[in-house]
Amino acid sequence: MTKITFLCETNPGANRETGINPAYENGMDQYVYDFLCSKGYDVTWIKISPTDDGSALTDEILENTEVLLWWGHIYHKNILDSVAEKVVARVNRGMGFFAMHSGHHCKPFKRLIGTTGNLSWREIGERERVWVTDFGHPITKGLGDSFVIDHEEMYGEPFDIPNPDELVFISWFQGGEVMRSGCVWKRGRGKVFFFRPGHETLPTYKYESVQKVIVNAIEYLTPDEIVAPYGAPKIPVPPEGDIKTW
Amino acid sequence: MTKITFLCETNPGANRETGINPAYENGMDQYVYDFLCSKGYDVTWIKISPTDDGSALTDEILENTEVLLWWGHIYHKNILDSVAEKVVARVNRGMGFFAMHSGHHCKPFKRLIGTTGNLSWREIGERERVWVTDFGHPITKGLGDSFVIDHEEMYGEPFDIPNPDELVFISWFQGGEVMRSGCVWKRGRGKVFFFRPGHETLPTYKYESVQKVIVNAIEYLTPDEIVAPYGAPKIPVPPEGDIKTW
Amino acid sequence: MTKITFLCETNPGANRETGINPAYENGMDQYVYDFLCSKGYDVTWIKISPTDDGSALTDEILENTEVLLWWGHIYHKNILDSVAEKVVARVNRGMGFFAMHSGHHCKPFKRLIGTTGNLSWREIGERERVWVTDFGHPITKGLGDSFVIDHEEMYGEPFDIPNPDELVFISWFQGGEVMRSGCVWKRGRGKVFFFRPGHETLPTYKYESVQKVIVNAIEYLTPDEIVAPYGAPKIPVPPEGDIKTW
Amino acid sequence: MTKITFLCETNPGANRETGINPAYENGMDQYVYDFLCSKGYDVTWIKISPTDDGSALTDEILENTEVLLWWGHIYHKNILDSVAEKVVARVNRGMGFFAMHSGHHCKPFKRLIGTTGNLSWREIGERERVWVTDFGHPITKGLGDSFVIDHEEMYGEPFDIPNPDELVFISWFQGGEVMRSGCVWKRGRGKVFFFRPGHETLPTYKYESVQKVIVNAIEYLTPDEIVAPYGAPKIPVPPEGDIKTW
DSSP: OOEEEEEEEOOTTTBSTTOOOSSOTTBHHHHHHHHHHHTTOEEEEEEEOTTOOSTTSOHHHHHTOSEEEEEOSSOGGGSOHHHHHHHHHHHHTTOEEEEEGGGGGSHHHHHHHOSOOOOEEEEEEEEEEEEESSTTOGGGTTOOSEEEEEEEEEEESOOOOOOOSEEEEEEEETTSOEEEEEEEEEETTEEEEEEOOOOTTSOGGGOHHHHHHHHHHHHHHSOSOOOOOOOOOBOOSOTTOSOOOO | OOEEEEEEEOOTTTBSTTOOOSSOTTBHHHHHHHHHHHTTOEEEEEEEOTTOOSTTSOHHHHHTOSEEEEEOSSOGGGSOHHHHHHHHHHHHTTOEEEEEGGGGGSHHHHHHHOSOOOOEEEEEEEEEEEEESSTTOGGGTTOOSEEEEEEEEEEESOOOOOOOSEEEEEEEETTSOEEEEEEEEEETTEEEEEEOOOOTTSOGGGSHHHHHHHHHHHHHHSOSOOOOOOOOOBOOSOTTOSOOOO | OOEEEEEEEOOTTTBSTTOOOSSOTTBHHHHHHHHHHHTTOEEEEEEEOTTOOSTTSOHHHHHTOSEEEEEOSSOGGGSOHHHHHHHHHHHHTTOEEEEEGGGGGSHHHHHHHOSOOOOEEEEEEEEEEEEESSTTOGGGTTOOSEEEEEEEEEEESOOOOOOOSEEEEEEEETTSOEEEEEEEEEETTEEEEEEOOOOTTSOGGGOHHHHHHHHHHHHHHSOSOOOOOOOOOBOOSOTTOSOOOO | OOEEEEEEEOOTTTBSTTOOOSSOTTBHHHHHHHHHHHTTOEEEEEEEOTTOOSTTSOHHHHHTOSEEEEEOSSOGGGSOHHHHHHHHHHHHTTOEEEEEGGGGGSHHHHHHHOSOOOOEEEEEEEEEEEEESSTTOGGGTTOOSEEEEEEEEEEESOOOOOOOSEEEEEEEETTSOEEEEEEEEEETTEEEEEEOOOOTTSOGGGOHHHHHHHHHHHHHHSOSOOOOOOOOOBOOSOTTOSOOOO
């Protein structure tokens, strides 16, 4: 099965110890981890506490990862630039990168897309309707034209991203906003997917439709092969052989 | 006129002091600078010697730049990450970025596109034919279907870039390779242009067709307006007003 | 000033004679025509009644058109295939094509994009919020992050279109849907723009924001030059001269 | 196995009866048909003679086709518009369309892309090098960075197509031209692939690399599911229920 690394903040909202999250009895992070394991994936879980800098994502782990799921929100700045840099390099050689919810602001994602990832937001638990815009896309398999999440944080346009190679979902919010909430970009031999829903204090990851998206996306992001770095080869002898240039 | 900053390596090939460049009597850098001035642009020239780290590109200069031309080759690694980061931020707020020749490997360019920019290469002074692939594009104004550069360094596919938003030129090389040699990407409110020809020891920038490309590209890259950073605004009150969410 | 042709159905809703349209005292078609003239454009108005087949759009008119605005709804099928074909050819040579509202189903638009243009719809006069998704785009000049139309017909996703080259607007509807409502595609030397709002029995075209979009779009769609058809030239002598192939 | 329909002109160059084609003892069409059968596909062969109008491609055949390969050159104009129209509709519902060589000018292809497909050309049997530009793409599986065809017809830029969703190959020609020779576009639930090499009087389809491309492309174009037409559904009751609009 696909080798997954699930990097997730252990923040007060997401974590069980704090006991303040009514949505997931054992914390959001534990819930997502258990879900991924239940699907048979080979999962490595990396916890990012307030004092972590991401160095737990070692070269060895990264090398053995086919799809990296990244859920972060509050501690983005703590992550080392060097970690972001090696994630980007790894994606380029053929690793899927799944930016979950507030992952739009994590360092590797911003470096992969080249923009700020900024957006507007509001946290009042409003209704979100996620609409399929690319109805033949593998990530939408088994979904109808739309699905509902009863209560979510709002993220709204303008969303500062490059035009996605594939725009899979657009969200409608009860309060009046819209958002490109499922986007794919290709970078080197790897694919990047951003999926908006997933606020830590709301039971979003318990929705069957959301779980379908995650499974579909992991399958879509799994690279055919992991390759050696593509370098900058010097080709001293032209394919056309001994040509006369002067 | 457009406010331009021309950042250019003072490398042994490009610079006059070394006296080893037969193509430009006063160095390539001086030639390009003079050309830009002759077109009436308001030009700031930043020289990158082997001991420079790019900090000469101050916030004040960057703020007053509409289009940043970046020619680098040997000293890419000397540039501070913080400089690359602020260039990316500035592009996102509305500045044109013009990666010239080996600029495909400069730090800001790689961060803007999210890939390695790697390619194959060879330096035997072979013939290059630059073909227009997007024949209505403003950057191709005044050019025919193609133009020739008699002697150039070869850069070849695979070129590790994201699919360009606009593919303007493809090059043919005498030795047998091809290359996407004119590419546009949009990032935030700014545009990024890569233009391949421009090896420092060959008189490429003296070609009228190449000069047309530069002038057209500067016009195309000039932003309509320089804007304040787009943040991540909290919108406490929904546009739809007092909605019931629970 | 830009030479515009405004092709518009004289349908019961849009037209003044029927007297059933409370939104525009002289009909929607007259209102839009007057607005275009007030901006100084050189406007040719072609009325499509239930018995017209589009042949009033002669070769001569088409040849003298820089931007063609097409508003149709009920009589799409009456338009001759040959008319659609020559519009497509004209766009490819450098003419802007502006599909207004139900123009998503007109023959030339469907041929230009290659898909059905199908979408879901509802007509209860609900509120529409149009959000800017590409905030540096020329078509959004002078608009804020969004604007409101108090009452509109709903068009919703999935909208069967190819991924737009530029996605300018996404609409939010009171009833729960979203829609990519401002899209640009490039075809040959011409550009195609679809703009969703504009139901004939509602005063949409009286909104200042909508009028700004129309003016901005016309400027954006205006070609730099009108060119001769690009053929399929035989190049008997290779650019490389007398090469040995066998 | 994938259900394929292979539509091919029986033109003097391609066909065995004429006996003028030294490249394929039984004609090019027979060779390609045999090759497809040898790979285990369920193949329907439709021959287009000078007097055929394409009506042999019946609704029933089309309905049972997952990937349609279209090789045509001289008789494009003989094909009925209605046949082109139903092929486009079928692609949109989920059928792969493979435009082979001169298929860039066939009616369904031009309608799917919305441009003329024009290009420059020359027939002197020169060398073609096909370069991979999207090195992680499924269509490139098992190929190196490039492959050579010893003698081919030249097709060159400018090639009048919309910017491909995926640019897979670029060709280099001995005579000095380049060409985007492997391009993918998505249309509705179907994918469209154009692959340049394949001139009828040269043994291009005997090359192992070309055969790999064909097999890879068929797999890539095969739709996950064949779906009912997507209509334009009226949604009388809003997802949000009984909303107040006036």
